[in-house]
Amino acid sequence: MAEYQPPLRDMEFVLFDLLKADETWRSIPQLADTTRDLVRAVLEEGGKVAANELATCNQAGDREGARLADGEVRTATGFKAAFRALADGGWLGVSGRSDVGGQGLPKMLTVALEEMFYGTNTGLYLCGTLTVGAATCISNHGTPDQQALYLPMLYAGRWTGAMALTEAHAGTDLGIMRSRAEPAADGSYRITGTKIFITYGDHDLAENCIHLVLAKLPDAPEGTRGISLFIVPKFMVNADGSLGERNAMSVGSLEHKMGVKGSPTCVMNYEGARGFLVGEPNQGLAAMFTMMNYERLSVGIQGLGTAEAAYQVAARYAAERTQGRGPSGPVNANAAADPIVVHPDVRRMLLTARAYNEGGRAFAALVGRELDLAKYSEDEAQRERAERMVGLLTPVAKACLSDRGFECCVLAQQVFGGHGYIAEWGMEQFVRDVRIAQIYEGTNGVQALDLIGRKVVRDGGATAFEFIDSLRAQGLGDEAFASSVAEALDRLQQVTASIIERADADPALPGAVSTDYLELFALVTYAWLFSHMAAIAPDDEFGGAKKLTAQFFFSRLLPRQTALATSIAAPSSAVMALAADCF
Amino acid sequence: MAEYRAPLRDSQFVLHDVLDAQSHYAALERCERVSREDLDSILDAAAQFSEKELFPCNRAGDEEGCTFDRGAVTTPTGFKAAYAVYRDAGWAGMTGDPQFGGQGLPASIRLLVGEAMSTANMAWTMYPDLSSSAMYALSTHGTREQKQRFLTRLLSGEFTGTMCLTEPQAGSDVGLLTTKATPNADGTYSITGTKIFISAGEHDLVPNILHLVLARLPDAPAGTRGITLFIVPKLHITEDGSLGARNAVTCTGIEEKMGIHGNATCVLNFDGAVGYRVGEEHQGMRCMFTMMNSARLGVGMQGLGIMEVSYQTSLAYAQERLQMRSLTGPKNASGPADPIIVHPDVRRMLLTQKALLEGGRALIYYTALQADISLYRSGDAQIAAEERLSLLTPIVKAFLTETGFECANHSLQIFGGHGFIRETGIEQYVRDARITLLYEGTTQIQALDLLARKVLMTQGKALLALIGEMKALATEASAGLPALASRLDAIADEWAALTMGIGARAAQDADALGAAAVDFLMYSGYAVLTHFWVRMALIAKSSADAETDAFLGGKIATAQFYVDRILPRAEAHRRSAEASAASLMGIDVAAFAHN
Secondary structure (H helix, E strand, O other), X not given: OOOOOOOHHHHHHHHHHHOOHHHHHHOOHHHOOOOHXXXXXXXXXXXXXXXXXXXXXXXXXXXXXXXXXXXXXXOOOOHHHHHHHHHHOOOOOOOOOHHHOOOOOOHHHHHHHHHHHHHHHHHHHHHHHHHHHHHHHXXXXXXXXXXXXXXXXXXXXXXXXXXXXXXXXXXXXXXHOOOEEEEOOOOOEEEEEEEEEEEOOOOOOOOEEEEEEEEEOOOOOOHHHHEEEEEEEOEEEOXXXXXXXXXXEEEEEEOOEOOOXXXXXXXXXXXXXXXXXXXXXXXXXXXXXXXXXXXXXXXXHHHHHHHHHHHHHHHHHHHHOEOOOOXXXXXXXXXXXXXXXXXXXXXXXXXXXXXXXXXXXXXXXXXXXXXXHHHHOOOHHHHHHHHHHHHHHHHHHHHHHHHHHHHHHHHHHHHOHHHHHEHHHOHHHHHHHHHHHHOOOOOHHHHHHHHHHHHHHOOOOHHHHHHHHHHHXXXXXXXXXXXXXXXXXXXXXXXXXXXXXXXXXXOOHHHHHHHXXXXXXXXXXXXXXXXXXXXXXXXXXXXXXXXXXXXXXXXXXXXXXXXXXXXXXXXXXXHHOOOHHHO | OOOOOOOHHHHHHHHHHHOOHHXXXXXXXXXXXXXXXXXHHHHHHHHHHHHHHHHHHHHHHHHHOOEEEOOEEXXXXXXXXXXXXXXXXXXXXXXXXXXXXXOOOOHHHHHHHHHHHHHHOHHHHHHHHHHHHHHHHHHHHOOHHHHHHHHHHXXXXXXXXXXXXXXXXXXXXXXXOXXXXXXXXXXXXXXXXXXXXXEOOOOOOOOEEEEEEEEEOOOOOOHHHHOEEEEEEOEEEOOOOOEEEEOOEEEEEEOOEOOOOOOOEEEEEEEEEEEEEEOOOOOHHHHHHHHHHHHHHHHHHHHHHHHHHHHHHHHHHHHHOEOOOOOOOOOOOOOOOOEHHHOHHHHHHHHHHHXXXXXXXXXXXXXXXXXXXXXXXXXXXXXXXXXHHHHHHHHHHHHHHHHHHHHHHHHHHHOHHHHHEHHHOHHHHHHHHHHHHOOOOOHHHHHHHHHHHHHHOOOOHHHHHHHHHHHHHHHHHOOOOHHHHHHHHHHHHHHHHHHHHHHHHHHHOOOHHHHHHHHHHHHHHHHHHHHHHHHHHHHHHXXXXXXXXXXXXXXXXXXXXXXXXXXXXXXXXXXXXXXXXXXXXXXXXXXXXXO
């Protein structure tokens, strides 16, 4: 498979030219040391780890998968070394707290790093994601002792994290879970139950595996208000940080999956395992929710990263593979055929992927900026505003980047024709790997419902309108596209207002149009981003391609907005009228 | 996993109520008569066979896949036994010429019975499908002696066939192929070359395989005009018809693929293998084209089959899986949660599948009957049907496979995380479906065929005839279903205008066709499905049981869903197809690969 090229130029363009990240960071004391030079160096090094360490064992991860032998999980060839490169290079602690071993760098930067790590090896990098997620959770809700004990080891990748939420009957609906936590005399708890879909629940990449487990205390209230969160380490940790006895938990089996086969998906049995309460009793879901925005954005970036990697391979293939002649006559007259990139439709497929990737990259960085402001800003109003934006934009980023990521991987595979279907080219692995991003961390249907229900209808559209107004206030970008952007923003505003208005009389409406609304929201935001990117694109090859990609976006992709708006205009009866026995 | 049940009610609705199949079959000449009872019992038998023999080995086909060992391919558990049942029941010869052992039924029957088989087990069904293509080529272009010697064995199901086109350097561009055919003194040819992606190229279902191979004679013109078709048996056939020595064709490996693991995708090495010319010298592409059209309809049927099986599976799950409460209050108050079908977005995904599936079924059945008319009738009806068939074939192939893949993904999505797990079986449908967008001409190839050859090259003749029928139907429906009728009328006009616009731009800009082709094809698919949905809704509404029959009520509601929620996509495709090619062609080749 062809080599991965970290998209460093575009990342820098997005961070500094488009979003003026350095200005934001300078305004925040805790991030003020983050300079453009530093970021450039970090991205370059991260790109090397991705291309040289992660990419090289990606196919082995798919071929070999993770295996369960004598109750222990063994990862694929090359995974250990690649994970060491991630861990020892400090890549898991980039945005971690600097007082406990992290580097305290902004989320905007880790968004770009994650893209490269996911793009080169999702199966492996998921272990990193889970570790960062567990650290975030402990950092926000753990006691000072828990923080001191676990965070340095997690940031260093000596231990890793796992999230144990799902049970066989409780997926989207966590309120009906059954795992129990009994208080023990020593202040710890005994956790009993079976969890499924536990990513990196066990493995051979690090010394210890720290599970964050949701379970119910005795006499806990019904539903989601009766769930508590516990730290359950695979090996008990002594007060001095050394590892003690093995905890009463085991891997029941590994799932055989469509993709991300390098990542072990475990059925975990907790058999009276010792656990330690995190946060308050019965507040477990709230503790989980605080990191959910990070996790969701991260899964969106998985979609983006994979689509970028797939695009790169397809773009090179299209330049090399000769088949047929160009519509205006031979381009490569000395050879038997022209490279397939002469065919307009091959270009359409490549440009679709290119445009969605570049738009997605800018969007992800935009959400990253809001996360940074929400976390670090010292201006309370700015912090609150950023929190609202994070709440509004995160479900959009998760669903849209993963949906478009899948679409683009499929298009990249299509460029290969029949060869795309053959395992050795690696294109079908991209498609299989990226498919999960539309599902986990809340299916994209759940994201759409979160957006329209909790983030839009609940406050009467105030946050959504605040966002749309802020885009307008920042200008419409390139004059070639400004009127299209203005029209798109107006459309989004009207559609938003109309859904809220119609929902009073038609309560099923928001759910019936939620997926279309989310896509429309993203598309309009991409339009604004592309217009601004085109306006500031430099006069060089990179800038020229950026302007043409923007042109393509406006003429070939943005038209989807009319289809979505028309579809949303239909009453919910279109979806709800059919009786259950008529399906 | 849920069971598969062939959708006989819907098949009969489309055949009898929508398409009046009885009159259709009664009007055909030069083929066996098919009564309504015959048709229903054939479909019923195909359903039984598919449900009982094919569906149960579909998962094994995926999990085990084919195995390759020193030139031999072993098919997965159950495949061989299912083939024996198929062969003994006489399915292979259904539509063949009775002179050579066939049953003489019209061509549509093969496609119709293929639906249930393909739905139940796509990888398995490819083995007999490849035979069908070989039969078609032989019966159209073979000599009497060749038919006697080879076709009879295919029609009896004793042998299977293949189509050997692709080479490593020659995929979509068949003209680049280099396999050589050298004439021998005895009138046979020696075939030498390597073919790839040969489905069913080697397997253990039958003792002998007949390869139809495209190759070049010495001094053949370059490109597609220098290609000749040959038949190359795996084992020689002696004068008395018994099997002889091995011909010089070997399978050197099978591909590891994303899906259809149960079907062997072979690399075949021809090393001076004895071949027999089929048709005239250098006319191989023409011979191939005749069977390619029927093969394309077959792949469209695979797309439909994927929609059916994934819809059935996800529907059953959506009715059983309990998760969260309905936003409008509990619908299953005594249970811990409501079935997920109460959630609007789950219903949207189910209805999207249902609308594309049932609309697609009407489209492909209709097209199958047009194929009959083109073969077994004469005069103006024959000519019109041939034109209609040639217009609809690329739409059927590409639109039903694109939407088939989409539907398989909706189905997986309804399963949430469980959909990603192999055990559930649903991700297999996504992986299997993916090939249908690639083989027998990618979506892009179909789109160019539609726009360039079938529409613009004929000055839109067949398209305008169809548009005229759509407008007539809109008039007919305007009293009973005014809202649907006006949508149909509008899309018919718009389709014509879009075509004119592209045609005008294509005259100025060589890239305009390719730039618009895929959007035009998808647009055409949505437009033509509108026609069939209005037809179905009109028939359902005018039926005496419309109020009481859930099936008919479902048709009317689904038609409404189609125009409200699916048809708007056509608008986006139209706008995209109307955009100038400049935004595609402007970017420099080098810039594609740079970041």
